[in-house]
Amino acid sequence: MTISTNTHSPALELTNPRQRPWYIKGLARTTAYIITFTITAVLKLFDKIKPSSRQLDQSKPLTILLTAGSASENWLKNHILPLSHSENCRQIILINDQPALALPKIQCLCPPRWLKMIFGRTPSRLMTYFFTAIRFKPDICGGFHLIPNAMLALIAARWTGAQSLYFCVGGRTEFLGGASHNEKFPFGRTGRNDPRLERRLLGLINRFDRIVTMGTGAKKTLQHFGIINPIEVIPGGIDPERFSPSRETPIYEIVITCRMVPVKRLDIFAQVVHVLRQSLPNIRAVIVGDGEQRPALEKLIRDLKIVDNLYLAGQQSDIPSFLRKARAFVLTSDSEGLALSLMEAMMCGLPAVVSDVGDLGDLVENGKNGWLVKRRDVHAFAEKIYELLTNEHQWNMFSKNARESTFQLSISEIARRWTHFLQVDPRRTKTADLKQAEILET
Structure with missing residues (x-):
């Protein structure tokens, strides 16, 4: 396969989120320090005046309060449904921006419109979460992503005496370097790694009583940094009937399902399609998802002259139908946990060609069900995809193995993991807990 070497031209790259004016970076760093200092001070005050988290009564089912922000219905379902199916769960109260998950044992509460008009979407959701914790006094207060959801869950848990639960769904980028590679303001706008x-x-x-990661990499990193509370790898659960292979003739050669945000590096994906077109002139690719970078991506597609080869499907509710119409799944991200999009694609029998980052290697095995590729390497992505699409024997083997490797991620299997994890008593002596926290906070 002949591949052009001119694939890293700055003109072909989307805007780098770290290239921001100095005053924006300075404001972001100052705000990040104020936030962490304030939360730490509040928690230390609680250490003196509030009791520690109560032990869970294993003879009674639990009420769990969660918030996730602007997550899609499909994303929420994959993460929350297995938890609701665990033997320990009586009810999940989900605080969300909009109504979602009308399912047994799950109650979704949204901020009132007037509150959102006054304070904005995220602040009103966080206020609703805190006051709901005070009203219902759940057994566990949890949040997806450290900033800001899990931080508020930690405060709410300490105030009400509940146990705290942190879903580390973004992997190591949620804390490494001071979360400088995070998408959220202010931490993701500081422009540099900050060890302090x-x-x-x-x-x-x-300080969290329980921590859940999506893959083994994030767990090992947290343990390396001295986090001693219970950490369990519990990714989302996938419905094997909903995400099943199709015998229909594929419409697309490759598919990617993700938000259009900088960390997904969709500029790399577009360049890969551009390179593949040299040997596969009629290649068809599709991006399922939407986001802030769509205008820039549309311009890039026009500049690369691949308008007829790369289709932007936008936000879609029926993800399985797009996966069944493709032959292979691609993920060009700079960082990931164990991506739900990857799990869904492989459950549908799609071989995967993904960046060798984060926890993706927990599921993708080189030469067995897909390929792990050096991140941002357009040549390597194009070569592995071309090999997969043109080698029928390899595709059949990878497709079969991809489906089989995801059976461990079914909703029933993940529910069993939750049942076991919620039976673990995370309590340690208060002295040991505070001593370790003070070491890390220094």
């Missing part, structure tokens, strides 16, 4: 801010975030993480 990293230690502050790790100090807060160490």
